[in-house]
Amino acid sequence: MGEVIVVTSGKGGVGKTTTTANLGTGLAMAGKQVVMVDTDIGLRNLDVVLGLENRIVYDIVDVVRENCRLKQALIKDKRYENMYLLPAAQTKDKTAVKEEQMKVLCARLKEEFEYVIIDCPAGIEHGFKNAIAGANQAIVVTTPEVSAVRDADRIIGLLEAAGIYEPKLIINRIRPNMVQSGDMMAVEDILEILSIDLLGIVPDDDTIIISTNQGEPAVTDNNSKAGRAYKNIVKRICGENVPLMILTDNVGFFARVKSFFGNK
Amino acid sequence: MSIPGFLNRFFSKEQNLSSKDVAKERLRLVLIHDRSASLPDSVMLALREDLISVISKYMEIDQAALEVGLTKSDDEVTLIANIPILQIKRAV
Numbered sequence: 001m002g003e004v005i006v007v008t009s010g011k012g013g014v015g016k017t018t019t020t021a022n023l024g025t026g027l028a029m030a031g032k033q034v035v036m037v038d039t040d041i042g043l044r045n046l047d048v049v050l051g052l053e054n055r056i057v058y059d060i061v062d063v064v065r066e067n068c069r070l071k072q073a074l075i076k077d078k079r080y081e082n083m084y085l086l087p088a089a090q091t092k093d094k095t096a097v098k099e100e101q102m103k104v105l106c107a108r109l110k111e112e113f114e115y116v117i118i119d120c121p122a123g124i125e126h127g128f129k130n131a132i133a134g135a136n137q138a139i140v141v142t143t144p145e146v147s148a149v150r151d152a153d154r155i156i157g158l159l160e161a162a163g164i165y166e167p168k169l170i171i172n173r174i175r176p177n178m179v180q181s182g183d184m185m186a187v188e189d190i191l192e193i194l195s196i197d198l199l200g201i202v203p204d205d206d207t208i209i210i211s212t213n214q215g216e217p218a219v220t221d222n223n224s225k226a227g228r229a230y231k232n233i234v235k236r237i238c239g240e241n242v243p244l245m246i247l248t249d250n251v252g253f254f255a256r257v258k259s260f261f262g263n264k
Numbered sequence: 265m266s267i268p269g270f271l272n273r274f275f276s277k278e279q280n281l282s283s284k285d286v287a288k289e290r291l292r293l294v295l296i297h298d299r300s301a302s303l304p305d306s307v308m309l310a311l312r313e314d315l316i317s318v319i320s321k322y323m324e325i326d327q328a329a330l331e332v333g334l335t336k337s338d339d340e341v342t343l344i345a346n347i348p349i350l351q352i353k354r355a356v
Contacts, residue, residue, distance in 0.1 A: 146291050153295050157302060182282030189288050193295065 002033070002110035005117050005237075006135035008159070010151030012122030014143045015172040018208060018217075020119040021049040022227070023139075025217040026234035027115050028083035035074065035084040035113045037105075039131040040121035041096060044088035051215020052077065052085050061089035064101040070108060079220075084113070094126055099133040106134025115237075124158055132159065138167035139199060144174060144185040153194055168199035170233065175204045176247040187244075200233035202226050203247045296341045300334050308332060315345060324351040 007020045017040075024036040038046035041061065047053040058073035063086070077083040086109075089096060109116045120131035132138065138159050142152040152169070159167050171187055178184035187201055205226035211218040218227035219234070225247075232242045312332045319325055326348040335342045 146287050146294070149291055150294055150298065154298060154302075157299070179284075182284050185284050185287055185291075189284065193288070193291055 002112075002114045002116055003137055004106045004110050004135045005115065005137045005139060006120050006132050006164075007117060007139045007141060008120035008128065008131065008155055009122065009141040009148070010124060010128075010155040011142075011148045014141050014148050015202070016122075016141050017045050017049050017119050018212065019139070019141050019170060019172065019202075019230075020046060020117050021217045022219040022230035023234060023237065024083065024115070024117045025050070025080065026219040026230050027117075027237065028077070028080035029219065030234055030238060031082065032238070033082050033112070033114045035086060035109055035116050037086045037109070037116060037118045038088035039097070039102070039118055039127060041088045041092060041094040041127065042090065043121065044090050046119045047075075047085060047087045048215065049212055050077070050085055050217065052087075053215070056087045059087045059089040060105070061092045061096045064097050064105060070105075094121070094130075097130050099130055102130045102133040104134075124154065128155075128158070129162075132162055132164060135164060138164045139170055140167045140196070141170045141172055142190065142194075143172050144179075144190060149185070149190055149193060156194065156196060166197065169194065169196045170200050170202060171198070172202045173204040174201055174247060180248070198244075199236055200229060201244055201247065202229040202233075203245075293339065297336060300336070300341050303334075315347070319347060323349050323353065326350050 007016050007023070009016050017038075020036055024034050028034045036046060036050070037060065038044050039060070040046075044059075047056060052075050055075050058068040060073070062068045063070050063073045074084045074086055077085070106116060106118075116134075118131050118135055121127035140152050140155055140159075142148045156167055159165075169191070171190055174187070175184055179186050187198065191198055203225050205218070205224060207221060207224035208218050208226050211221060211224065211227070217230075218224040219230040221227045225245075229245050232245055235242045312330065315332060316325065316327055316330065329346075329348045331344075331346040333344055335344050
């Protein structure tokens with residue numbers, strides 16, 4: 001029986017889809033049987049981030065309406081043969097899938113896959129409730145901004161109310177130079193406010209934009225700092241104990257005095 | 265840091281507060297507001313029961329008239345309890 005992990009955030013634009021794509025791909029690279037499910041019906045994007053947009057025939061709504069078999073809708077990746085995508089529907093309404101149907105779908109998927117990673121839409125309404133319906137674990141993505149952390153706090157409360165306890169946090173788009181100069185909240189600040197376990201930190205990195213342009217997740221690129229951060233997170237998901245990445249590369253005075261993220 | 269202290273420092277600019285500290289303080293306040301708004305009734309009921317049992321050890325209170333609630337203003341959320349005392353034990 002596999003794990004069903006929902007990637008959520010409340011706020012839009014913090015990197016849910018990028019995180020899903022990188023963790024899914026990273027897990028596949030580690031040899032795991034993985035399926036990623038895009039539940040953002042009407043605004044599908046995970047296909048594009050993964051570079052699989054030209055291969056979609058059926059989608060999640062077709063599956064729950066039994067217009068096709070589950071196997072027909074699963075897109076098999078050509079780079080990693082143990083990695084699949086179940087795309088969202090682009091034309092249908094977000095009420096096209098019901099929570100009960102999501103539970104059934106997730107139960108079927110986890111029989112065949114070790115990891116079912118669900119990309120949740122922004123917001124706390126219908127789409128969110130659907131996305132978490134069949135999940136047994138949650139990853140909350142935030143960025144070091146007041147609005148994103150506030151929404152993360154709300155989402156953590158809603159997840160726990162729905163019986164998904166101890167969600168794990170990923171802090172995305174950290175800019176070490178701004179943290180050093182006191183113009184960006186540090187990892188410690190955010191953890192203190194949210195009181196939640198940290199799964200990983202991801203630096204703000206231009207290579208993410210390039211990899212998204214190319215439909216090739218950054219985790220496949222060893223030269224990408226964000227990609228390496230995602231690789232570390234994948235190892236933690238698999239149960240390995242990996243220290244937090246030290247994000248400061250140009251070692252300045254402050255970095256020498258105190259390493260912000262090190263030795264945890 | 266107390267809120268007035270924080271505002272003082274922020275507005276007087278005697279001491280330059282980094283923007284990260286401003287963010288953190290704003291977030292702390294907004295989360296107190298958010299969390300208190302979504303606090304389940306059961307929490308306030310449990311708090312009320314606990315207050316009654318603790319205070320009753322020291323004095324007799326009017327349980328029916330006891331009021332417990334959160335009062336919100338812009339810069340803080342305060343827990344207000346109004347507890348009428350019926351009788352106080354004589355000190356020995």
